[in-house]
Amino acid sequence: MNLIVTVFLPLLTAIFAGPLLKGKAYLDPGSGSFILQILIATLVGGLFILKTFWQRVQTFFRSLFSRNKDDQEE
């Protein structure tokens, strides 16, 4: 837990969250949840795009091979 607080969060904050803590703002007890969601959104969003792309590639090859199989059977 200490490792996360001292290493990962400052690193993520430095990369993504600089502007998060400036400008017009409001006080919210759930700030940590809100900030974390924004911080990881880019990461999980990127993974989601990769996953969706990979599923399309798999579907393409599956349909290609099943078509070849059907042709051979005919």
Place this chain on the structure above:
Amino acid sequence: MTPADIHLEQRDPESSSFRDPSGFLFTSGGVLYRQVNQSYRPDYDRLMESGLYERLVEQGLLVPHQEVDIEPYRAGLAYKVIQPQAVPFISYPYEWCFSQLQDAALATLQIQKTALEHGMALKDSSAYNIQFYQGRPCLIDTLSFEVYQEGRPWTAYRQFCQHFLAPLSLMAYRDVRLGQLLRTNIDGIPLDLAAGLLPFKARLSLPLFLHIYLHAASQKRYAGQRVDTARQVSSTAMKGLIDSLEAGVRGLKWSPAGTAWGDYYEEHNYTQRGIEHKKALVQEFMEAIRPENV
């Protein structure tokens, strides 16, 4: 709104209606109704007109209701009165087994995904809003939706982690009896508590590392700090967030093997004649008592 509010409002509708400005439950003539307030009108209309209501009811994920023409409980605030289909048996998350809580979590995420497809989002993800109806998890709070504003983070994210992901991961990784922590933590298990109780190997799961450990650390570090509301979460990132939570929930497994009752029906010491006699006896009792619920 939780099932507990139903009982509260039967006695004193005024005292608990402040909990949700969108509306409240009340009973009249022994029938349960929900008043939809004027302030919730845009969200309710979107729910009904976007096709989201029909889709969720069709999938068995939302309790169906009828709009009724009766006197509202607080007429000054009222937009409509609806009569939800009665759920015959109310149960609570701390009474559920592991797979029930897991099914309720997955149903909540499925509802959120379907809502996003219709331009709406869940504004809260309390486990108390889910009930098991005809054996399937079903959302009972019709007023849990709000119009989705592109770029806005998911307001129910923290609640989902506390109500579902934290207890499920503790049950799967540490001890299934830790689900009972929901009894004393009515708004879900605090994430710092879950992070402290989970074994080190739970960090190797990316969803748990992000949504429990990093989340708890972020709550600690940024408690009460100023947040720039201009920073946004794109709709793709939102889908990624839901997908990541779903992967986290699906990845959790608990097998009853090893407990005294896990292989009861294979290892019990009844003879074939004894078990047949027990079945006949239970059937006889049931016919004599004729209980409403079993």
